Amino acid sequence: MAVLRPASTEEVSEAVKICAEHGVAIVPQGGNTNVCGMTLASRDAVILNLSRMNQIIEVDREGGTITVEAGATMQAVQEAATEAGLLFAPDWGARGSAQVGGAVATNGGGLNVIGYGTTREQVMGLEAVLADGRIWNGMRHHIKDNSGYDLKQLLIGSEGTLGIITRLVFRLHPAPSHRISMMAVLTSTDRLMDALALARQTAGDQLVAFELMNGLGVELALERYPDLKRPFETRADWYVLIQLAGGPTVTEAMEQIFSDGFEQEIFSDGVLANSIAQERNLWEIREQLIPIQYFDCPFAKWDVSVPVSRIMEYLHRARDIASDVDPELVCYAVGHVGDGNIHYNIFLQGRSEAEAERIIPELIRRIDDLIAEMGGSITAEHGVGTAYIERVRRLKSGVEYELMLKLRELFDPNGILNPGKLLPRKG
Numbered sequence: 001m002a003v004l005r006p007a008s009t010e011e012v013s014e015a016v017k018i019c020a021e022h023g024v025a026i027v028p029q030g031g032n033t034n035v036c037g038m039t040l041a042s043r044d045a046v047i048l049n050l051s052r053m054n055q056i057i058e059v060d061r062e063g064g065t066i067t068v069e070a071g072a073t074m075q076a077v078q079e080a081a082t083e084a085g086l087l088f089a090p091d092w093g094a095r096g097s098a099q100v101g102g103a104v105a106t107n108g109g110g111l112n113v114i115g116y117g118t119t120r121e122q123v124m125g126l127e128a129v130l131a132d133g134r135i136w137n138g139m140r141h142h143i144k145d146n147s148g149y150d151l152k153q154l155l156i157g158s159e160g161t162l163g164i165i166t167r168l169v170f171r172l173h174p175a176p177s178h179r180i181s182m183m184a185v186l187t188s189t190d191r192l193m194d195a196l197a198l199a200r201q202t203a204g205d206q207l208v209a210f211e212l213m214n215g216l217g218v219e220l221a222l223e224r225y226p227d228l229k230r231p232f233e234t235r236a237d238w239y240v241l242i243q244l245a246g247g248p249t250v251t252e253a254m255e256q257i258f259s260d261g262f263e264q265e266i267f268s269d270g271v272l273a274n275s276i277a278q279e280r281n282l283w284e285i286r287e288q289l290i291p292i293q294y295f296d297c298p299f300a301k302w303d304v305s306v307p308v309s310r311i312m313e314y315l316h317r318a319r320d321i322a323s324d325v326d327p328e329l330v331c332y333a334v335g336h337v338g339d340g341n342i343h344y345n346i347f348l349q350g351r352s353e354a355e356a357e358r359i360i361p362e363l364i365r366r367i368d369d370l371i372a373e374m375g376g377s378i379t380a381e382h383g384v385g386t387a388y389i390e391r392v393r394r395l396k397s398g399v400e401y402e403l404m405l406k407l408r409e410l411f412d413p414n415g416i417l418n419p420g421k422l423l424p425r426k427g
Contacts, residue, residue, distance in 0.1 A: 003047045009127060009135060009166040012048065016164065017133030019046055025419050028160040030102030031073065033094035036385030037421070039102075045419075048164065050101055056080045057167070064172045065124060065141055070101025070165050077170070086172040089116035093287040101165045107157035109381030114338025115208030115245070118381070120156045122170050128155055128163035131412035139169055154407065159383055160418040162411040176245035180254045183213075183282050184261060184270030185236040189312050191266045195240055196308070196337055198260055203253045209243040210338040211286055212311070217334055221288040228288070229281050234269035240337070241286050289334045295347045298356035300363045301387075304371055305380035308340040314374060315342070321366045322346050325359055341380040368395060384422045393424070 006012045019026050025045035032039055041047050053071040060066070061084050068077055074088075074095040081088040090103060092110035102108075104126065108119045116122070125140030138152050155163050186192060192212070199207050215237045222228050242257065244250040254272060261267035273279040292299075306314045315333055322329045330349055335342035346363055348356050371378050372395050379388045393401060408415075408423050415426030 001041060001043050001045060001047065003049055005049045005052050007052045009053075009129065012050075012053075012129045012164055012166055013133045013135050015046070015048060016129050016131070019416060020132050020414065023414060023416065025416050026164070027418055028101075028105070028164045030071065030099035030105075031094070031097040033098040034102065034106060034383060034385060036379070036383050036387040040386060042420075050099065050164075050166070053166065054099075059084045059086070059172075060141070061086065063141060066170050066172055067139070067141075067167065068100060068170070069167055070104075071099050074098045074100060074103060081172050082175065084172075085175055087175045088170060089122055089173055090119045093290070100168055100170075104156050104165055104168060105158060105160050106383035107381070109336065109339065109341060111209050111211070111336065113336060113341070114210055115205070116173060120153070123152060123156055123168060124171050125169035126152050126155060126165055127167040128165050130163050131414065131417050135166075136163065139167060141169055154411075157383070159385065159422045161408055161422050162417065164417070176247070176250075178248055178250045179243065179245045179279070180250050181209075181241065181243040181273045181279050181282050182254055182258055182270055183231050183239055183241045183285075184258070184267040185232075185234050186238045186240060187265055187268045189238055189315070192238075192240070192312050192337065193309055194264065195242075195261065195266050198264070198266065199242055199257050202257050202260070203244050203250070206244045206246040206250050206253060207242070207338070208245045209241070210336070211241040212333070212335055212337045212342065213239040213241055213286060213289060214333055215239065216330075217289040217291065217294075217332065218285060220294045221285050224294070225284075225288055228285055231271045231278075231282060231285070232269050236268070241282060243283075286334075291332045291334075291345050291347070295330070295332075295345075295349065298348045298351060298353065298360065300346045300360045300367075302342075302344040302367060302371070303379045303382045304335075304342045304344050304376060305340050306342075306371065306374045306376035308337065310374055311337060311340060311342060314370070314376070315344075317370055318344065318367050321370065322363065325362055325366070326351075329359075329363075339380075340376070364391065371395075386421060389420075389422065389424065 004015050027041040027045050027047050029039045029047050029049045050071040053069040055069045057067040078088045089112050103119050128136050244254050319331050330347040332345045419425040
C-alpha cells in the first residue's frame, strides 16, 4: 500500500494514469469522517489523499459562488463565505475535518437540509479526474444549462467510483442577519408533525433546522460533558430543536411558535435561546448525541429516510421489531425531522458476540424490509461504502441496480476507482 498526496489536479491526473497503466486500485481519501467504510483500502491499493489540495480559489460575491479545491474543509469554506457576507449552507458536526470533495462524493446532508437542501443542491460545477487519468472540466458558474446530460450529478454521491473530484463551484446564499433557536419537550410523540407544521406555517422559509432528540441521548451528553448546561429541568423521552434564520422577524416568528406550541399543547416545556451562548449550548447538546461514544457493545445501525409524515410510525414499528427480537435491546434515534432522516441504532447491551452474530442479522433484515415497505432508504446521507453494500443491493430493484452497474462499467471499465465501495468489486 502507498499513500499519494497530490497538490494539484494535474498531479492527480498523472497518478491515476500510472495506476491505470499498471492496474492498481485507487482509494480517494478526504477527511476520513465518513462512517460507512468509504475510504478503507486493501494492501493492493494506492490511497490518494487530497488534503494538500485545500485552497479557496475564488469567492464571487456578485454571482453568489465560491470556487474551492476538493481538500478544503467544510469549516474553511464556511468561514470564507462568511467573510464575504454570504452563507455556505452544508453543515454537520465534523465540519472542522470533513473535506468538501468527500461531502460531494457522498452527497452529505446535515443540519440545514430543510432550509437549503442537500450538498447536491449546492454544487454548480465540478472538475474530476476520470479512471484513465483524463480531466473533465465541468466548472460551471451558471445555473441554467440544458445542453445535455448533467454529468456532475452522476459524480455527486458516487463515492469516488466514477471519478475523483478535484475542484468545485458551490452556490452561496445570503447570510442571515438573525438566527434563533428553541428546544422544547413534546407532550406526545403523536404531536411531532403538529410541531413541524406549526414551525413551517409560522416561519416559512426562515425555518432552517428541525431536529428530533431522544431523552436518553440528552442525559448521556449532559453527564459526559459537564460544560453543557441543562436547558430546563423537565426530563422527557423526546425533544425538538428548532432553528430559524433570516431577518429581524425571526425572533417574532420563533416567539409565536413557542407560545402557540404551548397553547395547542404540543409542547409541555421548553426554552428560547436569548444569547449566543445559549444557542451554542443547545446545538452542542445536539452534536453530542452521537451514540457510539456512550455504548461499548455490539450494535446495528441505520441512516434512515422515510416520508416525513411517517417518522414516528417508523420509530414505533422499529421499536416493536427490536422488542420482538429481544426485549432488552436499547433503541436510539436522533435526526433531521424536516427531511425525514433519522439516525437509528440498536445496541445489544449485555449480549455476547455470539448472541450478537445471531441477533444483528435478523434486526437488519426485518428493519431494512420495514424501511423499504415505507418507501424509504436505509442510507439517507452517509452513503453506502462497505457498510451497506449488500443491504442496498438486496433492496434495489433489478433495473435500478443494473443501470448502476452499467454506469460504473462505462466510467471505470477496469474497476480501479474505489473498488468494493457502493457496488461490488469487479471480478
